[in-house]
Amino acid sequence: MRSTSPKTAGGTEADGREAVVTPPSGPSGGRVDGPPENVARRSRLREPRWAALGFIAPLLAYLAIFYAYPLYRNVDLSLHDYTPRAFVMGNPEFLGLANYVDVVTSDAFGLALRNTALFTFVSIAAQYAVGLALAVFFHNNFRLSGLLRGMFLIPWLLPWIVSASTWSWMMNSENGIVNSVLESFGIGQINWLTSPDWALTSVIIANIWLGIPFNLVILYAGLQNIPKDLYEAAALDGASVWQQFWRVTFPLLRPVSAVTLLLGLIYTLKVVDVIWIMTTGGPGNSSTTLAIWSYREAFGTGQPEFSPAATVGNLLIVIALVFGFVHLYLQRRQERT
Incomplete structure (x- = not known):
């Protein structure tokens, strides 16, 4: 059986080898990040961020639904040939910038x-x-x-x-x-x-x-x-x-x-x-x-x-x-x- 050597006050064993100090572990064996007061402080800092995200989420959803998505659909419509049939069936032909060229060069x-x-x-x-x-x-x-x-x-x-x-x-x-x-x-x-x-x-x-x-x-x-x-x-x-x-x-x-x-x-x-x-x-x-x-x-x-x-x-x-x-x-x- 391996015998343990007494450690000196400097953190080394009596035979001169450096002692290996393992960090303290939690109840489930996981590593503890620091003293309990540090963990509580970090959790308090996270709470205002989640609260801010909660307040801004309805605005972001509103902008995405009523501004971003309609704008995307409008650009998509202008880049394809959306006839009534293609609008229903969902298989429009891609035209690129041809619609813009036709509009700008039109007599009207x-x-x-x-x-x-x-x-x-x-x-x-x-x-x-x-x-x-x-x-x-x-x-x-x-x-x-x-x-x-x-x-x-x-x-x-x-x-x-x-x-x-x-x-x-x-x-x-x-x-x-x-x-x-x-x-x-x-x-x-x-x-x-x-x-x-x-x-x-x-x-x-x-x-x-x-x-x-x-x-x-x-x-x-x-x-x-x-x-x-x-x-x-x-x-x-x-x-x-x-x-x-x-x-x-x-x-x-x-x-x-x-x-x-x-x-x-x-x-x-x-x-x-x-x-x-x-x-x-x-x-x-x-x-x-x-x-x-x-x-x-x-x-x-x-x-x-x-x-x-x-x-x-x-x-x-x-x-x-x-x-x-x-x-x-x-x-x-x-x-x-």
């Missing part, structure tokens, strides 16, 4: 892009200008200002289908109220919805009216955050009302204005219901935008062309992303300065 693409640019930029410019003027007007509190401000929100609260139908009736060539008012001033009849020269103008007017309340609400909220002391100091320095607007109101409202214009741009790019109800993109393609073109290809002809519709929709997404990145770049540049 140039006109649709031009109409989209005019419809979007004229709408958001007019909505912002009128909304800012109304916000400044209501910023000066007076009697019935709250009631009038609430009445301006009515177009925003109504469903856009109802508002578009109302504008379609008002701009009717035969018995519309707009032509009746114009005739009382000696102006002849205008075919707002049936003339290629006026169709796009008519839907722009309706869209401007619908978007003014949104700009009014956001810009009015921004004006509430501007200290009144700045206006009093400017008035003491002899600044007129117009100078106070350009030197105080407009510069301090710039961040809110940037967000308002960006949201207005995104909302206007995807407007379908107003144009479709009023003109269906016609006559011809005179009021067809990229959003209307996409909707018409998918649902408007009775013979769905899902792949071209998805292709045009993806182009709209790219345009919106470009302006979004430009906004972020300008915002970061302004923060650095």
